[in-house]
Amino acid sequence: MNIYIVIAAYNEEKSIISVIKSLKKEGYHNIIVVDDGSRDKTYELCKKEKIHILRHVINRGQGAALKTGMDFALLSGAEIIVTFDADGQHRADEIKRLTELVRKGEVDVALGSRFLDSKTKVPFFKRIMLKGAIIFTWAFSGIKLTDTHNGFRAFSRNAAEKIQITEDRFEHASEIIDEIAKKRIRFKEVPVTIVYSKYARAKGQSIFNSLRIAFKLILGKLAR
């Protein structure tokens, strides 16, 4: 099956090449990196690799970059689209397990969850924030997940065409869940490991940003 890996990258020159290499090592050669207006060498470095590299001339946010990559994957004839983080916190060798149910056609979306097994050691503060996000998502979308805001996901072509990402920034993570609930797309959570390197931790979400996201989502719901 035609699997495309979509990576949104913003100032990831330190990690992007090793992420690409790890994907190729696992046999994934349809790689789409969307450089979201990085100010470092992300774009130049990626250009040397045999991958698709799309560039946002202006930084538009992670949600926007993922949508760009997914649109391009659909245009390229992707049958399965996997979203993968650029900072090295996901493991390429877990794509196979993540996509398994989608390949079999049993579900249309597989969502990675770091809480389904105990392999991932989640830092205490991060754990509290994530649990808050889970309750929040439950209240808003009516879907109870063990993990939200996990960027490791697999979509069937059908699901990728249905899900509309309109939020440019990090709100897209909740928006995707919302879309799955609204459009009754078949999904399942699959255990994945998150590698909490020092680098990835420094790039994570701050608590203020999380509150901003919550505020924006409430506003969005009220405006609808």
Place this chain on the structure above:
Amino acid sequence: MVQLIQIIVVLFAIFAISMAFLRFRDRKIKFSGLVLWAGVWAAAIVVILLPGTSFFFANILGIQRGADFVVYISIIVLFYLMFRLYVKIDNVEKNVTKLVREVAIDRERKRK
């Protein structure tokens, strides 16, 4: 007795109305926009020169002082305009994203 504040407000209002008129002449705003802004500033002139008018409206609404009435109305109008701006900016942002996306996809397709 004419107060200094009255002179300042009137001059500023005249300036603002003339600006609105110039923008209308340059077709930067629509006729409805000219009417709106000219109306707002004309009302400001009336209220500052004849404080009795604001008291008259305040009385109808049950507000004690005319000045309070002016402040309340201003805040309501400001909030409304801010909301409109918020919606507008949100739309502009989404359109920018669409453009940036189109350019990104187009360039990569041509590169191959």
